[in-house]
Amino acid sequence: MSGHDGATALLELRQVNTHYGAVHILKDVDLAIYPGELVCLLGGNASGKSTTLKTLLGMVTPTSGEVVLDGEVVNDKPTRYRVINGVTMVPENRRLFKRLSVRENLELGAYLRNDKDGITEDLEKIYDLFPRVKERLTQKAGTLSGGEQQMVAIGRALMSRPRVLLMDEPSMGLAPALVQQNFELIRQIHADGMSVFMVEQNANMALSIADRGWVLQTGRVVLDDTAEALLANPELRASYLGEG
Amino acid sequence: MSALVAPMPSSAIDQDWGKVLRWGLICGGTLIAICLVGMPVELDRRELIERYLSLGYVSVLLIPILIGRIAATQVVLEGFESRKQGLYDLVTGLMVGLLGGGCLSLLMLALDSWNLRDPLVNWSPKLFRFLTYENGMGFGAGAWIVTCGALSLAGAALHVVPAIVRRSTGTVVLSLLALSILEGAVDDLSEGFGLDWLTDLMYAKKGGLTLTSTIVVGAVIAVVSVLTSGRVKAATNRYRDMQGAERQKASMILFAVVAVLCIVLPMFLGKIMNELLANVGLFLLLALGLNIVVGLAGLLDLGYVAFFAVGGYTTAVLTSPNSPFFAPELHFGFALIFVVIFATIVGLLIGAPVIRMRGDYLAIVTLGFGEIIRLLFMSDWLGPYFGGAQGITNVPGVDLGFATVKGTDPRSVFYLVLFFCVIAIYVSWRLQASRLGRAWMAIREDEQVAEAMGINTVSAKLMAFVVGAVLAAFSGAVLAAKVGSVFPTSFMILISIIILVVVIVGGMGNIAGVMVGSFVLIGVLGGPKQPGLLQEFQNFKLLIYGMLLVFMMLKRPEGLVPSARRSRELHQEEFLQDAWLKGDKSDDDADDEDAVNVGDGGGEEE
Numbered sequence: 001m002s003g004h005d006g007a008t009a010l011l012e013l014r015q016v017n018t019h020y021g022a023v024h025i026l027k028d029v030d031l032a033i034y035p036g037e038l039v040c041l042l043g044g045n046a047s048g049k050s051t052t053l054k055t056l057l058g059m060v061t062p063t064s065g066e067v068v069l070d071g072e073v074v075n076d077k078p079t080r081y082r083v084i085n086g087v088t089m090v091p092e093n094r095r096l097f098k099r100l101s102v103r104e105n106l107e108l109g110a111y112l113r114n115d116k117d118g119i120t121e122d123l124e125k126i127y128d129l130f131p132r133v134k135e136r137l138t139q140k141a142g143t144l145s146g147g148e149q150q151m152v153a154i155g156r157a158l159m160s161r162p163r164v165l166l167m168d169e170p171s172m173g174l175a176p177a178l179v180q181q182n183f184e185l186i187r188q189i190h191a192d193g194m195s196v197f198m199v200e201q202n203a204n205m206a207l208s209i210a211d212r213g214w215v216l217q218t219g220r221v222v223l224d225d226t227a228e229a230l231l232a233n234p235e236l237r238a239s240y241l242g243e244g
Numbered sequence: 245m246s247a248l249v250a251p252m253p254s255s256a257i258d259q260d261w262g263k264v265l266r267w268g269l270i271c272g273g274t275l276i277a278i279c280l281v282g283m284p285v286e287l288d289r290r291e292l293i294e295r296y297l298s299l300g301y302v303s304v305l306l307i308p309i310l311i312g313r314i315a316a317t318q319v320v321l322e323g324f325e326s327r328k329q330g331l332y333d334l335v336t337g338l339m340v341g342l343l344g345g346g347c348l349s350l351l352m353l354a355l356d357s358w359n360l361r362d363p364l365v366n367w368s369p370k371l372f373r374f375l376t377y378e379n380g381m382g383f384g385a386g387a388w389i390v391t392c393g394a395l396s397l398a399g400a401a402l403h404v405v406p407a408i409v410r411r412s413t414g415t416v417v418l419s420l421l422a423l424s425i426l427e428g429a430v431d432d433l434s435e436g437f438g439l440d441w442l443t444d445l446m447y448a449k450k451g452g453l454t455l456t457s458t459i460v461v462g463a464v465i466a467v468v469s470v471l472t473s474g475r476v477k478a479a480t481n482r483y484r485d486m487q488g489a490e491r492q493k494a495s496m497i498l499f500a501v502v503a504v505l506c507i508v509l510p511m512f513l514g515k516i517m518n519e520l521l522a523n524v525g526l527f528l529l530l531a532l533g534l535n536i537v538v539g540l541a542g543l544l545d546l547g548y549v550a551f552f553a554v555g556g557y558t559t560a561v562l563t564s565p566n567s568p569f570f571a572p573e574l575h576f577g578f579a580l581i582f583v584v585i586f587a588t589i590v591g592l593l594i595g596a597p598v599i600r601m602r603g604d605y606l607a608i609v610t611l612g613f614g615e616i617i618r619l620l621f622m623s624d625w626l627g628p629y630f631g632g633a634q635g636i637t638n639v640p641g642v643d644l645g646f647a648t649v650k651g652t653d654p655r656s657v658f659y660l661v662l663f664f665c666v667i668a669i670y671v672s673w674r675l676q677a678s679r680l681g682r683a684w685m686a687i688r689e690d691e692q693v694a695e696a697m698g699i700n701t702v703s704a705k706l707m708a709f710v711v712g713a714v715l716a717a718f719s720g721a722v723l724a725a726k727v728g729s730v731f732p733t734s735f736m737i738l739i740s741i742i743i744l745v746v747v748i749v750g751g752m753g754n755i756a757g758v759m760v761g762s763f764v765l766i767g768v769l770g771g772p773k774q775p776g777l778l779q780e781f782q783n784f785k786l787l788i789y790g791m792l793l794v795f796m797m798l799k800r801p802e803g804l805v806p807s808a809r810r811s812r813e814l815h816q817e818e819f820l821q822d823a824w825l826k827g828d829k830s831d832d833d834a835d836d837e838d839a840v841n842v843g844d845g846g847g848e849e850e
């Protein structure tokens with residue numbers, strides 16, 4: 001891919017096909033996330049966005065093609081292997097462990113880590129990033145407001161010390177003002193050096209902060225370009241941005 | 245009058261009649277249901293206060309008091325101005341009671357006019373005589389309407405009187421009830437402490453407190469409760485607010501007291517009480533195991549009795565000389581090693597195929613496995629090995645060198661069970677705070693996300709199954725040694741259900757809750773075949789279990805134990821949410837909705 005000559009992709013799908021039973025979901029999907037990038041995958045309902053995420057994380061195994069992490073084919077490696085090696089997901093709708101405390105939620109993010117000092121250090125970092133979260137440590141996660149839950153969800157993901165953050169529909173289920181705030185947050189985390197792969201329906205918002213993007217349609221990548229080019233693309237504008 | 249009535253929404257006459265009508269009908273319906281279940285007539289034989297009050301009447305009389313109290317309760321919301329309780333609530337209580345009594349009179353009229361004995365076995369002249377005090381229809385109807393009205397009024401009045409009066413009245417009534425209902429247990433205890441003269445003085449020869457002793461004891465308790473009023477609550481609050489080292493110290497003291505009590509008390513208890521404690525221990529052990537599976541890992545296992553059976557049969561085969569095929573006659577201690585091994589194997593065998601299922605499906609499949617294991621032990625196919633329906637008899641007691649633990653000496657059984665319970669409590673407590681415990685809770689909350697966090701969900705779930713299985717098998721092993729035999733019928737599906745009820749009522753995922761649950765349900769009500777303290781309720785045990793389960797799921801899904809403050813927060817939140825959703829602030833409607841909603845939440849959790 002142009003612009004990344006020489007660099008190894010952090011996480012990559014090569015000609016990936018997946019099936020749920022007889023249903024063919026992803027069709028020859030190719031995509032690559034490079035270190036330090038903020039990229040987004042756009043697509044409507046049932047276009048295969050979530051399946052792409054699950055394939056990256058190892059919760060769905062491709063029927064053909066390769067999932068590559070740091071140049072290593074990880075098709076048959078379990079999710080925890082990928083988490084240890086720096087891939088983490090912030091699930092759609094946040095999905096916190098509702099009856100556990102905020103602190104327990106954060107600690108579960110670091111489930112696979114054994115470095116106690118590092119974990120404490122990262123907790124402090126998250127309190128710095130989200131002072132609100134620190135105030136609510138002992139509260140049950142289910143009792144937080146939507147915005148606070150989003151903070152905890154991101155904090156939980158950061159606790160595994162990821163190198164690439166997979167975000168499933170970060171704007172889903174949030175009030176418009178919070179969506180704005182949330183994207184600002186993602187931009188900020190990216191600015192601190194994190195690679196972010198974001199799956200979104202809200203194309204306008206996602207492209208406004210992303211470097212590159214893909215458009216997925218019924219399991220096939222139909223567009224692959226820089227964010228500016230995609231924003232300017234008349235086809236995309238017609239189908240996703242409500243202009244025609 | 246107007247001085248008494250609070251200024252807020254209404255005068256005493258301006259009632260919320262819909263609410264009164266509803267609670268009145270609930271009161272009446274409950275009264276009729278209790279009568280037709282046959283509880284009052286059957287319990288009438290048991291006298292509580294010699295010649296004046298029988299357990300049968302108490303079972304009816306308690307209802308208007310309770311419902312009067314509930315009907316007059318208002319939901320207090322923080323941040324909202326609440327009405328001062330007063331005459332308004334008294335009128336509510338009175339009306340509810342009168343309505344309830346009216347319903348009961350209608351029942352009497354019906355009893356008198358038609359014979360419906362065919363579908364309703366308790367529709368009998370006996371019930372009629374019970375209700376009318378053998379004095380004829382008119383007297384009975386009048387008496388019940390007045391009594392119910394008065395009692396319900398008294399229930400409502402509990403809100404109005406000063407807290408100290410309320411607390412001491414409650415204490416007096418409850419202690420008198422306990423003293424009279426638990427006469428057998430009190431007798432047993434007093435004998436152990438050499439206080440028989442006191443109980444002989446207190447109780448009449450044919451059973452029941454004498455009128456004089458009722459008055460004297462009541463007065464004594466009243467004085468004591470007024471003197472100590474507030475101290476207990478202050479102490480618990482102080483304990484709750486403690487932090488860090490101080491709290492740890494207090495917990496240690498509490499723990500030491502409980503430990504000493506557990507060890508010393510049985511020495512003073514008679515056979516019956518020790519037998520009861522041993523049963524509580526057996527079920528506590530089972531419940532602690534199920535608590536790990538259901539409460540921590542969120543796997544609804546309805547076939548839990550299978551592991552109980554495996555423990556029992558393994559012990560029986562390995563220790564009994566009567567084992568039909570293979571009788572090594574090992575010592576209990578050696579057999580225990582095999583109990584652990586077989587429990588683990590069976591746990592894995594049952595766990596492996598069902599572990600990928602969720603929620604309801606898991607429950608149904610485990611239910612099936614529970615029955616399969618029992619049927620296998622009963623089958624002709626495995627009959628030559630396990631004795632089929634004849635079971636395995638002559639299982640020896642546990643020879644400890646200095647003593648033998650066997651069923652005829654329930655005290656020793658209790659100590660053996662206590663030993664296993666302590667292990668189980670320690671293991672549960674350590675696991676809860678461990679990495680594995682965290683993983684279980686994460687799986688319970690959201691399995692997919694837990695997997696995404698890198699938790700190996702399959703092995704964590706299998707671990708929960710195996711740990712639960714081993715604890716249940718220990719309980720089965722002790723049961724075999726205690727009873728001296730095992731039969732397929734000792735391992736009915738009902739045991740699974742009852743243990744589940746114990747866990748739910750006590751509080752899922754809460755060790756202290758499970759302990760309280762076992763004491764309350766198994767100790768007081770009794771297990772599936774084991775009598776509890778309330779032996780009179782033997783026939784109604786399952787009914788009460790069911791009612792308790794429904795009540796808990798509706799009103800207190802978090803279980804008996806979690807702190808009252810926390811639960812108030814929880815319910816207040818739901819209440820406000822419902823009020824907001826309905827866009828309507830009518831108190832009782834929202835209250836109703838509240839109940840439904842909590843129920844849904846409970847279902848979801850499973």
